Amino acid sequence: MSKIGSSNPVIKWIDHRLPVFTFMQHELHEYPTPKNLNYFWNFGSLAGIILVTMIVTGIVLSMHYTAHVDYAFDSVERIMRDVNYGWLIRYVHMNGASAFFVVVFIHIFRGLYYGSYKAPRELLWMLGVVILLLMMATAFLGYVLPWGQMSFWGATVITNLFSAIPFVGEPIVTWLWGGFSVDNATLNRFFSLHFLLPFVIVGVVVLHIVALHTHGSNNPVGISIKNNDDQIPFHPYYTIKDLFGLGVFLVVFSWFVFYAPNYLGHPDNYIQADPLQTPPHIVPEWYFLPFYAILRSITFDILFLEAKLLGVIAMFASIAILFILPWLDRSPVRSARFRPVYRQFFWILVIDCVILGIVGANSPDDPVFSGAKWFQYIHLGMISTAYYFFHFLILLPLLSIFEKTNPLPTSINEPVLGGGKATAMAAAKPMEKA
Amino acid sequence: MADSTGDKAVSQKENVETRRDFLMLATGAFGAFGMGAAIWPLIDQMNPAADTLAASTAEVNLKPIQVGQRVVIKWRGKPVFITRRSKAQIEDARKVSLTSLVDPERDEDRVKKPEWLIVVGVCTHLGCIPLGSKQGEKQGEYRGWFCPCHGSHYDTSGRIRKGPAPKNLSVPQYTFVSENVVKIG
Numbered sequence: 038m039s040k041i042g043s044s045n046p047v048i049k050w051i052d053h054r055l056p057v058f059t060f061m062q063h064e065l066h067e068y069p070t071p072k073n074l075n076y077f078w079n080f081g082s083l084a085g086i087i088l089v090t091m092i093v094t095g096i097v098l099s100m101h102y103t104a105h106v107d108y109a110f111d112s113v114e115r116i117m118r119d120v121n122y123g124w125l126i127r128y129v130h131m132n133g134a135s136a137f138f139v140v141v142f143i144h145i146f147r148g149l150y151y152g153s154y155k156a157p158r159e160l161l162w163m164l165g166v167v168i169l170l171l172m173m174a175t176a177f178l179g180y181v182l183p184w185g186q187m188s189f190w191g192a193t194v195i196t197n198l199f200s201a202i203p204f205v206g207e208p209i210v211t212w213l214w215g216g217f218s219v220d221n222a223t224l225n226r227f228f229s230l231h232f233l234l235p236f237v238i239v240g241v242v243v244l245h246i247v248a249l250h251t252h253g254s255n256n257p258v259g260i261s262i263k264n265n266d267d268q269i270p271f272h273p274y275y276t277i278k279d280l281f282g283l284g285v286f287l288v289v290f291s292w293f294v295f296y297a298p299n300y301l302g303h304p305d306n307y308i309q310a311d312p313l314q315t316p317p318h319i320v321p322e323w324y325f326l327p328f329y330a331i332l333r334s335i336t337f338d339i340l341f342l343e344a345k346l347l348g349v350i351a352m353f354a355s356i357a358i359l360f361i362l363p364w365l366d367r368s369p370v371r372s373a374r375f376r377p378v379y380r381q382f383f384w385i386l387v388i389d390c391v392i393l394g395i396v397g398a399n400s401p402d403d404p405v406f407s408g409a410k411w412f413q414y415i416h417l418g419m420i421s422t423a424y425y426f427f428h429f430l431i432l433l434p435l436l437s438i439f440e441k442t443n444p445l446p447t448s449i450n451e452p453v454l455g456g457g458k459a460t461a462m463a464a465a466k467p468m469e470k471a
Numbered sequence: 472m473a474d475s476t477g478d479k480a481v482s483q484k485e486n487v488e489t490r491r492d493f494l495m496l497a498t499g500a501f502g503a504f505g506m507g508a509a510i511w512p513l514i515d516q517m518n519p520a521a522d523t524l525a526a527s528t529a530e531v532n533l534k535p536i537q538v539g540q541r542v543v544i545k546w547r548g549k550p551v552f553i554t555r556r557s558k559a560q561i562e563d564a565r566k567v568s569l570t571s572l573v574d575p576e577r578d579e580d581r582v583k584k585p586e587w588l589i590v591v592g593v594c595t596h597l598g599c600i601p602l603g604s605k606q607g608e609k610q611g612e613y614r615g616w617f618c619p620c621h622g623s624h625y626d627t628s629g630r631i632r633k634g635p636a637p638k639n640l641s642v643p644q645y646t647f648v649s650e651n652v653v654k655i656g
Contacts, residue, residue: 190599194620197598212514216523218548218593226517313543313550315600317619333621336635343637345596402622 064250068271071256071449077151078254078275079282080144085242086283087137092235094130095179102182104228106221109184110309128298134176135301136290138324141169145359150383152371153255159363161248164241166359171238173325173356178231180322184224185306190319192219192227198332201346218312258452259372260445267449318400326397327390331355331425333401334418351422358429365429367437375443379436386428392421528656530648533587541604543592546655550592551643552604552616553653556627561585563614564628574639578628581642589655590629591643594618596636601625616640 043049043058052058101120103112116123145165148154154162181192196213200206215222253262262268269275293300301323305316321329335348342350358365373380401415446452529546531553536542539557543550554560564578582588594601601616601623602608611617611624613632618625623634630639645655 194597194599197596211519212517214519215517216519216548217527220523220548222520222523312548313545313600315620319599319620344635345637 066270066272068250069262069268070254070271070275071262071267072269073256073258073449074254074275075257076282077143077147079279080140080147082279083282083286084137084140084144087133087140088235088238088242091130091133091137094126094133095235097126098130099232104182104225106184106224109182109224113183128294131302132290132293132298134179135324137172141172145169146387150373151255151257152259152373154363155366155371156363157252158255161245162363163360164245164248166356168238168241168245170356171234171241175231175234175238176322176324178227178234181224181227182231183306184310186308186310186316187303187306187319189219189310189312190315191321192223194319198349201343201349203346255371256449257372258374258446258449259370260449263448320398323394327393328352328355330393330397330418331422334415334422336415355425358426362429366433368440368442370442370445375445376440377443378440382428382432382436389421389424389428392417393425396421528654530652530654532652534651543604546643550600551655552590552592554588556586556588560627564626567626573631574637576630576639581628583647588629589643589645589653590640592640594620594623594636595631595638595640596621596623
C-alpha cells in the first residue's frame with residue numbers, strides 16, 4: 038500500500054498504520070507545482086515560518102510575563118533587562134508582528150495582481166481573509182499586554198468602537214472590559230485570548246493549505262496546469278527557492294531586530310499606562326493605519342446612522358469586501374499580465390492604500406501641504422476611502438464587462454520554452470533560458 | 472410503536488407529523504435550552520465581577536475646591552471632572568439655545584446644584600480624556616474641555632458643541648451626602 042520509496046522497515050511499519058510519510062511525500066515532495074512561479078510566491082511559506090516563530094517566541098515570553106496592571110509593565114522591562122536573551126526574544130516577537138503583516142500584505146496583493154482569488158480558489162482566498170482578521174485581532178490584543186500608554190489608550194479607543202452599536206453598544210463594551218474601563222480584568226482576558234488566537238490561526242492555515250493543495254498554486258500567467266510539461270515537483274525546486282527567499286527575509290528582519298528594534302514602535306509605549314492621562318496623539322501600529330484612516334474618514338451622519346457607527350462599519354467593510362471579491366471581479370482572465378487596464382488600476386489601488394496609511398498616521402485637522410491650509414488630511418482620507426470602495430464595488434464589475442484582455446498563452450510551458458513574445462525575450466536574455 | 476410498520480410507512484408517505492417528529496422537536500428544544508443555560512455562565516463571567524461592582528462608589532470632600540476650580544477624581548477606573556462653577560460659567564451654560572446643541576440638554580437638567588458640575592471625563596467619541604481640567608490646559612472654543620484625540624469641544628456644562636463626539640459628557644449618579652461631601656455612584 039505504501040507509496041514511499043524508503044526501504045527502512047521502521048518507516049514502512051509506521052506508514053502502513055499511519056500514512057504520515059506517504060502524506061509528506063505527496064504534499065511536500067511530489068506535490069506538482071507550476072514551473073513558472075516567481076518570487077512573489079515565496080510569501081506564503083514565509084508567512085507560515087513567521088507564524089511558527091511568533092508562537093515559539095510568544096510561549097517563551099509568557100513564561101516571564103505577568104498579566105496584572107501593577108506588574109505587566111515591569112515584567113516586560115524585566116524581560117528586556119534581566120531575563121537571559123529576553124531582549125532578543127521580545128524584539129523578535131515585536132518586530133515579528135510587523136514582519137508578519139508586511140509579508141501577508143505582499144501575499145494578499147500578489148493574489149490581487151495575479152487573480153488568485155478566482156475559481157476554483159474562492160474558498161482558499163476567503164480562508165485567507167479570515168486569517169487576516171484573526172491576525173489583526175491577535176496583534177491588537179498583543180499590543181495591549183506591555184501596558185504602556187499606547188497599549189492602554191489603543192485598547193480604550195478600539196473597544197469603544199463597539200459602543201457605536203445601537204442599543205446594546207454600552208453593555209457590550211462593559212462586557213468586553215469586565216468593568217467600567219480598561220483595567221485588570223481586561224488585561225487578563227486579552228492575555229488569555231492573545232495566547233489562544235494564534236492556535237486558531239494555525240487551524241485556519243491548515244484549511245488554507247488543504248484548499249491550496251486541492252487545485253494547486255495559481256501562477257504568473259494565471260492559466261491552469263494542462264500537462265506534465267507545465268509542472269515540477271515541489272521538492273527540491275520550490276523548497277530551495279523558498280529557503281533562498283527566507284534567507285533574504287532574515288537579512289532584512291535581523292537588521293530591524295538588531296539595529297532598529299523600536300523603529301516601527303511608538304516611544305509612548307515605554308511609558309506605563311495612566312488611565313487619567315491621554316497621550317496627545319493616539320496612533321495605532323503602522324499595519325492598522327489604513328484601516329484607522331477609513332474609520333476616521335466618515336464624519337457625517339447618513340439618515341439615522343451616526344457618523345461614529347458608519348466609520349466602524351466602513352472600517353470592517355473594507356476587509357469584508359474582500360470576501361465577495363471573487364464575485365465582484367468576473368473577468369475570466371486571472372493574471373493582470375493579460376489585463377492591461379486592470380493592471381493600471383491595481384497599482385492605483387496600491388498607491389491608494391499607502392495614502393490611507395499616511396492619512397492614518399497624521400492628525401485629521403493638519404493640512405496635507407503647508408501651502409494649502411484648506412486641504413487637510415481628513416479630506417485626503419475621505420477621497421482615498423471613497424476610491425478604495427469605488428475600486429472594488431464599481432470599477433472591478435465594470436472592468437469584468439468592458440476590458441479587452443490580451444491573448445493568453447496556450448500553456449504555462451509555452452512562454453517558458455518558446456513561442457511568440459516570450460521567444461523574443463528569451464533571445465534577448467539567453468542566460469535565463471538555461 | 473405497537474402499530475404495524477405498514478401504518479408507519481403510510482403516514483411517512485403522506486408526510487404527516489408523527490410522534491417521532493414531536494419527540495425530535497421536544498428533544499432538540501430541550502437540548503438547545505440546556506446548551507444555552509450551560510453557555511450563559513461562560514459569557515456572563517466576562518461582565519464586571521462583584522468586587523468590581525462593590526468598588527464602584529466614591530466619596531469626595533468638596534470643601535477645598537475654590538470657585539472656578541476643577542478637580543479630577545478616579546471613579547470606576549475613569550476620571551470624573553468636578554467643577555465649582557463661577558457665576559459667569561453658569562450663565563454661559565444657560566444662555567445657549569437648545570436648538571444649537573448637538574445633543575440638546577438643559578444645563579438645569581445636568582446639575583443638582585448649579586455651582587457643582589459633575590461629569591464623567593471620558594470623551595463620548597472614542598474614550599479619550601479631554602483636556603481643560605488642569606491650569607493651563609487647552610479648554611477648547613467653549614471654555615469647557617477639549618479632547619485632543621479627534622478635536623471635540625465641550626462647553627461649561629460638559630455638552631458637546633463641536634467635533635466628532637456624538638453625546639454630552641455623561642453625568643454620573645451622585646448624591647450630596649452633606650453640604651460638602653458628594654457620593655458618586
